[in-house]
Amino acid sequence: MHSLKNMHTSKISLWTAVLALFIMFESCNKEEQVIVKDPYSVNFLYDKGGVEKAELDQKLNYKNYHLTKLMEEAIRKKLDFDGQKTNNFLKGRSNEDILFFKDLLTQNQTGKGEEQLRDSIRFSLEAFIDLEGESWYPYVYKIKEGRGNGPLFLINSFNPDTEKEIVEGYTLDAVGKLELKYRDVSEEDIFGPNPIPVALGNDVYVLGLSSEDQEYVLPEDENSDSYGGGGGTNNDYVKLEYVKIKDKKESWLEKADVKFEVVTANPYALTPGDFLTHCGVNVGLGCYWNGSFLAHCNNSEVGKKRLLNREMGIIQTGTFANIAAYVIFEYDSWPAGVKVYEETINGATIKVGYRSYQLPYDEVMANFHDQNPFNLMNGRKLERNNNYIEYNLK
Numbered sequence: 070m071h072s073l074k075n076m077h078t079s080k081i082s083l084w085t086a087v088l089a090l091f092i093m094f095e096s097c098n099k100e101e102q103v104i105v106k107d108p109y110s111v112n113f114l115y116d117k118g119g120v121e122k123a124e125l126d127q128k129l130n131y132k133n134y135h136l137t138k139l140m141e142e143a144i145r146k147k148l149d150f151d152g153q154k155t156n157n158f159l160k161g162r163s164n165e166d167i168l169f170f171k172d173l174l175t176q177n178q179t180g181k182g183e184e185q186l187r188d189s190i191r192f193s194l195e196a197f198i199d200l201e202g203e204s205w206y207p208y209v210y211k212i213k214e215g216r217g218n219g220p221l222f223l224i225n226s227f228n229p230d231t232e233k234e235i236v237e238g239y240t241l242d243a244v245g246k247l248e249l250k251y252r253d254v255s256e257e258d259i260f261g262p263n264p265i266p267v268a269l270g271n272d273v274y275v276l277g278l279s280s281e282d283q284e285y286v287l288p289e290d291e292n293s294d295s296y297g298g299g300g301g302t303n304n305d306y307v308k309l310e311y312v313k314i315k316d317k318k319e320s321w322l323e324k325a326d327v328k329f330e331v332v333t334a335n336p337y338a339l340t341p342g343d344f345l346t347h348c349g350v351n352v353g354l355g356c357y358w359n360g361s362f363l364a365h366c367n368n369s370e371v372g373k374k375r376l377l378n379r380e381m382g383i384i385q386t387g388t389f390a391n392i393a394a395y396v397i398f399e400y401d402s403w404p405a406g407v408k409v410y411e412e413t414i415n416g417a418t419i420k421v422g423y424r425s426y427q428l429p430y431d432e433v434m435a436n437f438h439d440q441n442p443f444n445l446m447n448g449r450k451l452e453r454n455n456n457y458i459e460y461n462l463k
Contacts, residue, residue, distance in 0.1 A: 113127070113131075114130075114131055114134050114135075115189075115192055117196070117199075117200060120200070121200065121201050125227070125229055125404060125406065126229065128403070128404030129226055129227065129404060131196070131404070132197075132224075132278070132403070132404055133224055133226070133237070133249075135192075135193040135196040135197070135207070136207055136224060136276040136277070136278075137222070137224075137239060137246075137247035137276070138189070138190070138193045139170045139174065139190070139193050139194065139207055139209075139276075140209060140222060140247060140274075140276055141245060141246060141247055142174060142187075142190050142193075143170070143173055143174060143209070144241070144245060145245060146174075148173060148174075167208055167210045168208060168209050168210060169206055169207070169208045169279075170193075170194060170206075170207045170208065170209065171194055171206060171207075173209070174186065174190065174194065175194075193207075194207070197278055197403060200403055201355075201403065202355040202356070202358070203280065203358065203359070203403065204280075205278035205279060205280050205402050205403050206278065206279050206280075207276070207277070207278055208276075208277055208278070208279055209274055209275065209276050209277075210274065210275055211272055211273065211274050211275075212259070212273050212274070212275055213259060213260070213268065213272065213273035214272060215268075215269075215270050215271035215272045215273070216270060216271075217270040217271040217272075218271070219240060219241065219267060219271045220240075220241070220271050220272040220273065220274060221238055221239070221240060221250075221259075221267045221268055221271055221272075221273045221274070222238070222239040222240070222247060222273075222274045222275075222276055223236050223237070223238055223239075223254060223259075223273065223274065223275050223276070223322060224236070224237050224239065224275075224276050224277065225275075225277060225320050225322050225323055227405070227426050228253075232426070232427065233320075234318075234319055234320040234323075234401075234426060234427075235252070235253045235254075235320060236253065236254040236255075236320050236321065236322045237249060237251065237252060237253070237254065238250050238251030238254040238258075238265075238267075240267060250267070251265070255321065256321040256322075259273055275322060277323075277402075278402045278403060279402070280359060280400075280402050305384055305385065305386045305387065306380045306381070306382065306383065306384060306385065307380070307381045307382075307383040307384075307385050307393075307437060307448065307449075307462050307463070308378050308379060308380050308381065308462065308463055309329070309363065309377055309378075309379045309381055309460055309461070309462055310376070310377065310378055310460075310461050310462070310463045311374055311375060311376050311377060311460060311461060312327070312363065312364055312374075312375055312377055312458065312459070312460040313372065313373065313374045313375070313458065313459040313460070314327060314364070314366045314370065314371055314372075314373075314430070314457075314458055315371065315372060315456060315457055315458060315459065316371075316430075316456065316457040316458075317366055317367075317368065317371050317399075318399040318425075318426075318427050318430075318457075319366075319399055319401075321368060324365045324366060324367045325365065325366040325367075325399045326362070326365060326399060326400040326401075327363045327364045327365070327366055327397065327398075327399055327400075327430070328359065328360030328361060328362055328363050328397070328398060328399075328400045328423070329360055329361055329363050329381060329395055329396065329397045329398070330347065330357060330360040330361070330395065330396050330398070330421050330422065330423045331347070331361075331381055331382050331383060331393055331394070331395040331421070332345055332346060332347050332393065332394050332395070332419050332420065332421050333382065333383055333384070333391040333392070333393045334391060334392055334393075334417075334419065335389060335390075335391060335392075335438075336392050336436070336438055336440065336441075336442055336443065339392075339414050339415045339416075339417040339419075339443075340415065340416065340417060341415060341416025341417065342416060342417070343416075343417045343418075344411075344417055344418035344419065344420060345417065345418075345419050345420070346419075346420050346421075346422070347421070347422075357422055358407055358422055358423060358424040359400060359424065360396075360398065360400060360423055361379075361381075361382070363377065363379055363397065364377060374459075381393075381395065381462075383395075383437055383448070384437065385437040385448070385449055390437050390438040390439065391437050391438065392414070392434070392435065392436045392437065392438060392443070392445060393433075393434075393435060393437060393448065394410065394411075394412055394419045394421050394432075394433070394434045395421065395432075395433055396410045396421045396423050396429045396431070396432050397429060397430040397431045397458060397460075398423045398425045398429035398430060399425055399427065399429075399430070400423070400424060400425060401424060401425050401426045401427075402424075403424075405424050405425055405426045406424070406426075407422050407423070407424050408422070408423055408424075408425060408428075408429070409421065409422050410423075410429070410432045412434045414434075414443050414445075415442075415443060419434070430455075430457045430458035431453055431455065431457070431458055431460075433446070433448070433451075433453070434446065435447065435448030435451060436448060437449060448462060449462070450462065450463055
């Protein structure tokens with residue numbers, strides 16, 4: 070009896086091992102990969118205060134949960150996306166049909182007999198408003214047309230292990246819920262000669278967050294690269310003349326939002342015991358994370374020299390000429406964390422905060438004053454060239 074039991078146990082163990090190998094093999098097949106949603110509680114997903122203190126993977130889950138919930142609601146209501154086209158500007162794109170869920174789901178909600186938004190959907194619409202001191206607005210747009218009824222939904226995400234931005238792919242299950250199907254979707258998977266089957270005959274949508282509401286978004290001057298829009302002729306202020314982005318630092322799905330953040334001070338205002346930020350002395354980081362727009366960069370623009378002539382807010386002539394600390398970085402929307410570049414001069418610490426998943430293109434502390442009491446780098450006519458970026462100041 071004992072030997073029979075051992076034999077039975079051995080068979081179970083063997084079957085378990087075979088099953089494990091089969092599961093492992095299937096998980097490597099990209100087309101069949103199904104990822105189980107992270108098992109965070111529903112209470113957590115509706116707790117803004119808790120999310121602000123959470124780890125990055127939990128924040129990413131929160132973001133994806135509410136974006137997919139909004140999309141599910143739009144599908145449930147059988148909204149006509151093509152009939153709701155708008156021509157807004159978002160993250161450097163123009164002539165694309167960007168739809169903000171705020172408008173898409175609240176249209177015609179005030180008429181008599183119209184369906185009212187459920188509380189959970191209303192929360193999802195506001196899930197990213199006033200979050201960690203900033204606000205973002207969920208949107209959707211279509212990047213590929215199809216004739217099938219099994220659309221693919223893409224969300225830009227981040228892999229903390231590789232420190233790279235990735236694109237996740239969601240599909241609809243049998244009950245109309247979006248489930249994570251592909252952990253890392255490439256551009257070739259969508260537009261290549263052999264796309265994944267779901268992208269071959271179906272619509273492909275992008276779900277994301279914009280740091281600007283559509284009511285306040287203005288299109289970039291498309292001619293600025295050729296004649297230097299935004300520069301002006303005031304030689305009292307430092308201008309960044311040209312830029313060449315060597316490392317896009319963004320997934321294929323997004324254009325890189327290259328921005329800069331500057332903290333300036335008169336050298337004689339730097340006294341021991343003080344620290345300065347963009348918002349003044351001894352102010353926290355919550356008021357300056359976005360930076361000022363410098364350039365958008367897509368894959369085809371990597372490695373190309375672009376004329377900008379953008380003023381950087383640094384005075385370089387006269388009595389009030391500055392010393393300055395600045396960061397050039399690729400801006401990422403929430404839940405990318407806030408990084409800080411800081412330098413201590415004469416006992417005063419200058420802090421420059423910026424929001425990005427990755428390390429910046431450049432960090433500089435320089436002197437633009439006739440006097441240089443702290444022996445800093447000379448910022449006038451500065452030229453910089455590293456593995457990520459090339460640019461000059463004038």
